[in-house]
Amino acid sequence: MSFLTAFISPRHKSLAWSLITLGMVMLLGLLVWSLGKSFDDRLQQSRHQAERELLAIGHLQAAGIAGWREQRMADAWSLLDDSLFAGAVADWFNAASPEHAQRVQQRLRILQERSKYVAVYLVDRQGQVMLTAEGSIARNLPEPEQRALQKALSQAVAVAVEPRDDPAFAFPFFSVLTPLFEDERAIGAVWLVSDVHSTLYPLLNQWPTPSKTAE
Numbered sequence: 001m002s003f004l005t006a007f008i009s010p011r012h013k014s015l016a017w018s019l020i021t022l023g024m025v026m027l028l029g030l031l032v033w034s035l036g037k038s039f040d041d042r043l044q045q046s047r048h049q050a051e052r053e054l055l056a057i058g059h060l061q062a063a064g065i066a067g068w069r070e071q072r073m074a075d076a077w078s079l080l081d082d083s084l085f086a087g088a089v090a091d092w093f094n095a096a097s098p099e100h101a102q103r104v105q106q107r108l109r110i111l112q113e114r115s116k117y118v119a120v121y122l123v124d125r126q127g128q129v130m131l132t133a134e135g136s137i138a139r140n141l142p143e144p145e146q147r148a149l150q151k152a153l154s155q156a157v158a159v160a161v162e163p164r165d166d167p168a169f170a171f172p173f174f175s176v177l178t179p180l181f182e183d184e185r186a187i188g189a190v191w192l193v194s195d196v197h198s199t200l201y202p203l204l205n206q207w208p209t210p211s212k213t214a215e
Helices: 010-080 083-094 098-115 143-155 201-205
Strands: 119-123 129-132 159-164 173-182 185-195
Touching (some): 010 173, 083 185, 098 119
Antiparallel strands (some): 159 173, 173 185
């Protein structure tokens, strides 16, 4: 026993050890609180970063979808402005000769192949499909497309039918009806059909981050 300890009473020793223990507990509590706050700060920072990334990617995805849709509407408007094609269609309606049909089908085939449409149909004013890029078939427009056709003919505008399912196709599709006019007389329309699975969904699957679970 040291000289100093000999003069410290047991009561004072107990008090000293109590103060030391209390100090250690307080220090440990402060350390735990500091670690917890640091974890919360990092969690909030990571969350805000993830939210900013998701927002930016959301804007990119929306822009991609808008561009995809705009391209199809541009194809439709180009047909509306194509007076030579409208003239060829009018000639075929007036005299359905193989020569006239070939001129119309060639234009439909070029549009279908270059713009990757699953189908491009020529329809009459009543919504009866008259010609395809490959030949002629007998079918009527589904009801939503029939309504779009009537609007397109009455307003002289291209009208879109948003992506949907229908027994007419084995996949979800997006379509546009663009009217055709000979001078100011409506003669029919072109029905552009896009397979959403093969053209739109691949755009949505592009996720420009390393994470596979963020989406």
